[in-house]
Amino acid sequence: MADGTLLILGATSDIGQNIALRLCAGRHVVLAARDLERAAGVEKRLRDGGAASVTVTPFEATDLASHRRVIEDAGPVTTAVVSFGILGDQALAERDEREAARIAEVDYLAQINALTVLAHVMTSGDIVAFSSVAGWRARRANYVYGSTKAGLDAFCQGLMDRLHGSDVNLVLARPGFVIGSMTRGMKPAVLSVTPSDVADAVVAALGRSRTVWVPRRLALLAAVMRIVPRPIWRHMPR
Numbered sequence: 001m002a003d004g005t006l007l008i009l010g011a012t013s014d015i016g017q018n019i020a021l022r023l024c025a026g027r028h029v030v031l032a033a034r035d036l037e038r039a040a041g042v043e044k045r046l047r048d049g050g051a052a053s054v055t056v057t058p059f060e061a062t063d064l065a066s067h068r069r070v071i072e073d074a075g076p077v078t079t080a081v082v083s084f085g086i087l088g089d090q091a092l093a094e095r096d097e098r099e100a101a102r103i104a105e106v107d108y109l110a111q112i113n114a115l116t117v118l119a120h121v122m123t124s125g126d127i128v129a130f131s132s133v134a135g136w137r138a139r140r141a142n143y144v145y146g147s148t149k150a151g152l153d154a155f156c157q158g159l160m161d162r163l164h165g166s167d168v169n170l171v172l173a174r175p176g177f178v179i180g181s182m183t184r185g186m187k188p189a190v191l192s193v194t195p196s197d198v199a200d201a202v203v204a205a206l207g208r209s210r211t212v213w214v215p216r217r218l219a220l221l222a223a224v225m226r227i228v229p230r231p232i233w234r235h236m237p238r
Contacts (some may be wrong), residue, residue: 003078004125005029005079007081008030009059009082009084010059011032015195018198021049024051027051028051028052031056032057033056033057033059034058034084036058057073059084068117071121078122079125079206080118080127082129085106085107087103087142087145088145090142090143103145103148104148112152115129115155115159125168128202130173130175133213133221134146135147140236141236156170163209164209171212174211174214174218175201176192176214177192178193191221193214193215198214201214202214
């Protein structure tokens with residue numbers, strides 16, 4: 001794995017940066033990002049962290065036609081992390097179909113587009129994708145975002161089965177509430193985690209296809225979530 005390229009799609013995300021820092025030593029890293037100024041800061045951190053070389057490349061998740069070019073230009077990728085995404089504005093999405101579509105485009109359509117290209121192009125190594133507890137059972141408070149994660153989760157389960165027997169693994173992380181820049185100002189939920197926690201769990205899972213709850217005990221809470229009666233469930237907070 002150390003001989004191949006580490007590709008981060010959504011390199012300015014908190015989780016993407018933390019994973020890159022843990023895997024960059026001695027490797028060529030490609031940081032694909034929309035905000036190139038912020039990506040330059042990530043580049044410096046990786047160089048200081050022992051990366052052999054770092055390339056920053058423009059990446060717009062909603063430009064679906066560009067995904068294959070970005071991935072193929074990265075070289076022989078052996079670890080790919082799909083870490084871009086948005087929360088969006090749930091209240092706005094309930095009255096403005098354009099916001100609902102924007103969330104769906106970034107958090108589902110662009111995700112499966114990138115994952116399909118990666119699964120086709122890569123010949124060995126690991127692909128990392130991110131679902132969420134929000135997709136386990138959609139809540140009234142964030143059902144637009146939750147629905148995209150539910151769809152992505154289903155897609156990844158199928159892709160994992162498709163990759164079975166090949167030299168490419170798919171690690172699907174299902175974190176709880178992540179305390180980071182995306183959720184700044186929001187009240188943390190039960191069993192919240194940090195980007196560092198998620199990165200540690202993902203890196204530990206590399207090497208074979210699997211689904212990882214972060215933290216692990218979140219799986220028990222998820223089991224309870226499935227059986228909560230709908231009259232109670234519809235009042236659950238984000």
